[in-house]
Structures are given as structure tokens and as C-alpha cells.
Amino acid sequence: MNPDLLLDRQRTFFATGATLPLSFRLEQLERLRGALESHEADLFAALRDDLHKSERDSFLTETALCLTEISFIRKRLARWMKPKRVPTPLTHIGSVGRIYPEPYGSALILAPWNYPVQLAIAPLIGAIAAGNCAVVKPSELTPRVSAVLARLIGDTFPADYIAVVEGGVDASEALLAQPFDYLFFTGSPAVGRIVMEKAARHLTPVTLELGGKSPVIVHRDADLAKAARRIAWAKTLNAGQTCVAPDYLYVHEEVKKPLLAALREQANAFYGSDPLRHPDLTRIVNERHFRRLVSYLDEGRVVFGGGYDEATRAMELTVLEAMDADSAVMQDEIFGPILPVLTYRDLNEALAGIRSRPKPLSLYLFTESREMARRVLRETSFGGGAVNDAVYHLASPYLPFGGVGTSGTGSYHGRASFDTFTHYKSVLHQTSRFDLPFRYPDSKAGLGLLRKLMK
Numbered sequence: 426m427n428p429d430l431l432l433d434r435q436r437t438f439f440a441t442g443a444t445l446p447l448s449f450r451l452e453q454l455e456r457l458r459g460a461l462e463s464h465e466a467d468l469f470a471a472l473r474d475d476l477h478k479s480e481r482d483s484f485l486t487e488t489a490l491c492l493t494e495i496s497f498i499r500k501r502l503a504r505w506m507k508p509k510r511v512p513t514p515l516t517h518i519g520s521v522g523r524i525y526p527e528p529y530g531s532a533l534i535l536a537p538w539n540y541p542v543q544l545a546i547a548p549l550i551g552a553i554a555a556g557n558c559a560v561v562k563p564s565e566l567t568p569r570v571s572a573v574l575a576r577l578i579g580d581t582f583p584a585d586y587i588a589v590v591e592g593g594v595d596a597s598e599a600l601l602a603q604p605f606d607y608l609f610f611t612g613s614p615a616v617g618r619i620v621m622e623k624a625a626r627h628l629t630p631v632t633l634e635l636g637g638k639s640p641v642i643v644h645r646d647a648d649l650a651k652a653a654r655r656i657a658w659a660k661t662l663n664a665g666q667t668c669v670a671p672d673y674l675y676v677h678e679e680v681k682k683p684l685l686a687a688l689r690e691q692a693n694a695f696y697g698s699d700p701l702r703h704p705d706l707t708r709i710v711n712e713r714h715f716r717r718l719v720s721y722l723d724e725g726r727v728v729f730g731g732g733y734d735e736a737t738r739a740m741e742l743t744v745l746e747a748m749d750a751d752s753a754v755m756q757d758e759i760f761g762p763i764l765p766v767l768t769y770r771d772l773n774e775a776l777a778g779i780r781s782r783p784k785p786l787s788l789y790l791f792t793e794s795r796e797m798a799r800r801v802l803r804e805t806s807f808g809g810g811a812v813n814d815a816v817y818h819l820a821s822p823y824l825p826f827g828g829v830g831t832s833g834t835g836s837y838h839g840r841a842s843f844d845t846f847t848h849y850k851s852v853l854h855q856t857s858r859f860d861l862p863f864r865y866p867d868s869k870a871g872l873g874l875l876r877k878l879m880k
């Protein structure tokens with residue numbers, strides 16, 4: 426279907442009210458589950474073609490997360506959809522307040538390339554659950570996944586309900602020119618700014634899931650073996666092309682040596698002594714990103730790693746030290762398997778360094794001290810994160826996921842996905858049995874009484 430006509434067609438379908446009943450929403454979520462399962466082999470093959478992702482990672486970080494979201498939401502949807510009765514103040518005696526969850530209408534979902542299935546489908550689950558129509562635009566940088574998604578959605582839903590539009594910036598711009606009722610964007614802060622400006626023209630409400638430099642702090646009392654295992658996993662998962670990957674490391678100077686030794690050991694345990702030829706090592710998505718990452722390797726001293734293969738765009742976990750604060754590797758979001766390491770003696774130095782940057786999407790702290798954890802959580806602002814883990818928080822449907830400041834606005838997953846795609850319509854149901862007179866110009870009630878009532 427011509428993308429320019431999609432919104433009109435979806436508006437017409439939405440206006441029939443077909444998307445509103447609980448039964449319809451549950452059925453569509455079930456259809457989506459079925460489609461993800463029946464297209465799993467195609468999705469995994471496309472993920473391998475586009476990113477060289479292993480089946481294990483494709484399942485764990487792409488389809489499983491979507492399937493879990495569908496189950497979680499389906500179980501709770503009936504409860505979430507119920508209008509909620511709320512109290513009214515004394516001045517409103519006789520009336521009842523109710524909040525009605527309603528869908529926005531047609532939502533536009535713009536997705537990035539790094540988890541091309543999950544980041545297109547997880548927001549769609551929220552849009553469907555909340556009763557919306559939706560148009561999804563996958564990233565042009567993972568074209569095979571984009572094609573499978575177009576087929577998967579096309580085989581499962583009519584385009585006047587859910588549609589996929591493939592393409593790059595042009596397709597995005599054409600969609601952004603239209604007055605969608607909601608806009609859900611996942612991508613870089615730079616494009617997020619453009620998208621928000623375009624949404625502002627139609628006053629379309631937005632959720633922006635962006636990125637940034639997420640720090641990881643390892644304190645001297647941390648369980649170093651577990652910290653190393655979890656950090657190495659979080660930084661090599663998807664070759665570090667994860668919005669919540671640890672970007673740089675602050676380690677207490679007393680434990681730097683053993684931590685880096687343990688990190689090296691873990692990298693070896695995961696991908697062997699010849700990681701560039703390991704069959705399950707995810708590759709860098711394209712030449713441009715690969716070049717960018719290779720250029721960072723000269724901006725510090727390589728502690729270990731540093732190997733890459735231009736022909737396959739494979740890169741091993743690389744730890745860097747002695748970077749300049751204004752080097753690109755310390756300014757850009759790295760989005761690859763390179764981990765610059767900074768040390769601190771006093772935690773204040775690390776916290777001041779983190780606070781001097783834009784608010785990150787995630788922060789990770791490894792410590793066995795609850796007091797230390799409380800302090801770091803109190804003194805830093807970030808989208809979400811973990812104490813004694815990294816990246817794993819994203820996979821809990823009980824934790825809303827999103828950024829703050831330049832790392833994003835709004836959140837989703839689980840209940841937050843339903844809330845994001847829902848407008849909460851507040852309605853006062855007034856009684857006709859009587860009419861409190863004090864608000865009217867002809868009321869005898871003096872200011873004194875009004876002041877008392879309004880307290």
C-alpha cells in the first residue's frame with residue numbers, strides 16, 4: 426500500500442472501534458506470538474546475515490524478550506484496561522471521578538538496527554495492547570531483518586491495522602510529515618532531536634528511546650570474578666552494539682589489575698583464544714561503524730584485545746587505558762566492544778566525572794556495600810541500571826525501561842508499554858440530584874467559606 430495513504434486507511438479502521446475490545450487485543454497479541462514463532466527460522470537467518478548474530482543471542486535478546494512481553498501483558502491486560510474510579514474532593518461532593526484508558530489512534534514506531542527485531546516488535550506489542558493501529562519502520566541498516574519483518578507483519582495483519590514501511594531516512598521523513606497520533610522512536614540522540622522537532626509540528630506526543638555513554642563503576646569491595654563475568658558478557662553481547670552496554674569503566678585503583686585480568690579471562694572463556702574466528706561472535710553492522718571503532722584504538726593504550734578483521738568486520742573485546750578526556754572514544758557513544766578504563770581513589774572523583782556528562786541511559790555499580798549502592802543511586806541520575814549486574818535489567822518486564830535527559834524521554838516494557846500507548850482520559854461524572862451553589866456568581870457563600878472549602 427502507498428505509505429502516504431496508510432495513515433488515512435488506519436484512521437478509518439480505528440474509527441470503526443474494532444481495536445477497542447479486550448478480546449480483539451488479546452487475539453492480535455496471540456497472532457503476533459504465532460507469527461514470531463512461525464517466522465523464527467527466517468528471523469534468525471536474517472539476523473545472522475545482517476549482524477552475524479548467533480541463534481542463542483537471537484533468541485535471548487530478540488524473540489524471547491518479545492514473547493515474554495506478550496505473555497506478561499496478555500495476563501494483565503484486562504485489569505489495566507478497566508476504568509479506574511478515583512476520589513473527589515469536598516468541593517465535588519455528589520460526583521464521581523473516573524479515569525478511562527484509551528488508545529491514541531495510529532502510532533508510528535521508528536526502529537534502529539542493533540536489535541532490529543526486538544526494538545521494532547516490543548513497542549508494537551505495547552501499541553496493540555493499548556488498542557492502537559501502528560506503522561513500523563525498521564532500520565535500513567539491517568535490510569534482511571527488515572524484509573522478514575515486513576513479510577511477518579504483512580502475513581499476519583491487514584495494513585489498515587498494522588503495517589511495515591521499509592526504507593531509510595526518506596521513508597522516515599515521509600512518515601514523520603504525517604500527523605500520527607503517537608510517535609515511538611528508538612535511535613541516536615542526534616536523530617531523536619530531528620524526530621522530536623518533526624513531531625512538534627503536529628504536536629504528536631513522543632517517546633524517545635535514545636543512547637549515550639553508560640558508565641560502569643567497580644568498587645574495591647566488589648566480587649571481582651562475578652563483576653568481570655557480567656561486564657564481559659554485557660560488553661561483548663551483540664559486539665557491544667547495545668544501547669545499554671557499559672560504555673566506559675571506572676574502577677577503584679586497588680582492584681584495577683585483578684579486574685582487568687578477570688575480564689580478559691572471561692573474554693577468553695566466552696570466545697576462545699581466537700575470537701575473530703569464533704562462529705558466534707557478532708560483527709560490526711557496517712563499514713562506517715567498523716572504521717569509527719578502529720579509529721578509537723589509537724586513542725589509548727591497548728591493555729588487551731585490539732584485534733579485528735576488516736574482511737568480516739569482527740572485533741575482539743578491547744580494553745583501553747590512558748585516553749585523553751577530549752578524545753572521540755571518551756566523547757562519543759562507543760557502540761562496540763571497546764572498553765576504556767578510568768581509575769579512581771575516591772568515589773567522589775568517579776561520581777563527579779559521571780555527573781559532568783549528559784545523563785546516561787544506564788549506570789552499573791559493582792559493590793558489596795549497600796550504603797555505597799544507596800549513595801551512588803542518590804547522587805547520580807540515569808535512565809535505569811543495575812547493582813552488581815549490567816544490561817540484564819532490560820529483560821525484566823516489571824522494570825520500565827527508558828532514558829532521561831539526552832538518553833531519552835518516556836519508557837516501556839510491561840505495564841509501561843501499555844501506559845505509553847494509552848491516553849488516560851479523566852472524566853468527572855456529576856450528579857443531577859443537587860447542585861452545590863458556591864461556585865456560581867449568584868451564590869451567597871462569601872470568600873471566607875470559599876477559602877475553607879478550597880483548603
Ligand code: NAD
Pocket residue numbers: 535536537538539540544562563564565592593594597598611612613614615616617619620633634635636637667668669758760786828833
Ligand atoms: P539512528 O538514530 O541512526 O536511526 C534510528 C531510526 O531513525 C532508523 O529507522 C533510521 O532510518 C531513522 N533515521 C535516521 N536518520 C533519520 C533522519 N535524519 N530523519 C528521520 N529518521 C531518521 O540510530 P541507529 O544508528 O539505528 O541506532 C543506534 C543508536 O540508537 C544508538 O545511539 C543507541 O544507543 C540507540 N539505541 C537506543 C535504544 C534504547 O532503547 N534506548 C535501543 C537501541 C539503540
